[in-house]
Amino acid sequence: MSLEKKDEFDHNAWLKRKDLTPIETTFLMSLIYLDQRLRIVDYLEVLETLYYRVNLQMPKSHTEQYNLDNKFWYWYPLYSLGFFSIVAYIIAAATGALLGFYYTPSTAGDPSMAYNSVVAITTDLNFGFYLRSLHRWSAQFMTAAVFLHMIRVYFTGAYKEPRELNWILGIVLISLTLVFGYTGYLLPWNQLAFWAGQIGVEMALAVPIVGEWGAQLVFGGFTLGEATIVRMYILHVFVLPFVVTALIALHVGIVWMQGIAEPH
Amino acid sequence: MSDEETKPDVQSGGSGAVAPDDETPSWMERKTRSTGLSRLTYEYFERARREDQDLRTESDYVERDVLGFPTWPHEVIRNLAITMFFSGVILLIAATVPPHLGAPANPSKTPEVILPDWYLYWSFGLLKLNPLNPGLEILGGDKIISDQLYGVLANVVVVSAVAVVPFLNKGSARRPVEQPFWAAIGVGGFVFSITIAAIAVQNLIPLSLALQLNLAFVLPIVSGIITYAVLKTMREGYMYDLNRRYYRLRPPK
């Protein structure tokens, strides 16, 4: 008795019988080779099932579904503002990570090391000026987009009943976005940064009971200095990125579950 | 392997760690047995399911099988197109309008212009409302709260006002024409966010402070009233179209 398999799973015999072109043979041989080792067929099956599920369930568009006579509501383009906020946030995060490599959060020296490192980024570093510019502008665009997104949600009534939670979350998000901007504004340690920080300390001190404690926690004291810039830096590159990213994920997750509010 | 190795008493309970079959509570039994919060949860789920079912059978309208837009392809394609364009705009503007880096920080020299970035102007404007901080006659015209605290409170009030909107305005209306009042509030709020931001840069605008403070509050109200009037006027025609479309899609049974 030979040890050769002679059943229907003898792929080589099957290949011979099929009379294939060289391309087909190579393809099938490599497929069989990989499949015998990695069970590719299983994964393909999963993909196939997914494909059919998606396509079978591919919904008609809203306008087709309801056979609306106007196919385009003039507010629809504004529905992409939320997504655009995310993209601008990602651009800011990527450029920010690169800027972080070269920035020094310290007020030592005159002008401060922080200021000098920003000058070095813009003048010595290849593409440094563009990097800083991109970071700045994507942050501006994100803030603007978030504000406009809020306005579109308001005027399309998308905040109503089952979506209050997302509205509240949104307010937390827009506040954190502004804090993001504020902490970043202080980092270059130029005149504008310093005096904006001064206003921040004064505001914090004006709050009764928790004011002084808050000023100490956030600004590291009542006069601006080394502690302030380090805290702003940690907030800007460590605390806020984690918190905001998580909250955006939650926000979008809820939208995902609830669906976009349907206009009619 | 011989069957004799396994003892009969262990066999009934599998590994022995699991309760014998007839003692394992069924799903139904767990439901009825549970107490307290989990019991309440089960009951609520049952009720909610029954409520949905009742609503569905009683509904006058054709059942709506789509409650929102499909994310794919409807939303995603449009978002990608628009977002790609504006990402391009970011790249282009960043290349053509690089940011300015002013003089280094100097604690001993107060600059003429102290400003945050533009998106905080509204908040900064609210901090500058101290001329409106009321004094009390009893205290000889003294202010009850410091100007700074007044500004901080103004910020808190504005943010809270935005936060409570979904709890005041409910229902299924979506378009501004359906609720002219809320649209007017929205337009008023939007205009206020601009006029109050103008207060922040008050010293750069050639108008007197008193006039600007008046404008900051009058303009939003006026624009709110105009919005209300316009939408009220448009409403009848709009609502006719909306209703016609609505009932054509979901005809009363």
Ligand code: HEM
């Ligand atoms: C970091 C800031 C934010 C991000 C990244 C973000 C992202 C998104 C995205 C991607 C959507 C899907 C629909 C769309 O794109 O319009 C959405 C929906 C929504 N957002 Fe935001 N958002 C942010 C801030 C806000 C703010 C400030 C508010 C309001 C105060 C808000 C309230 C809502 C609500 C209520 C929805 C559901 C709208 C609907 O179902 O039509 N979001 N958000």
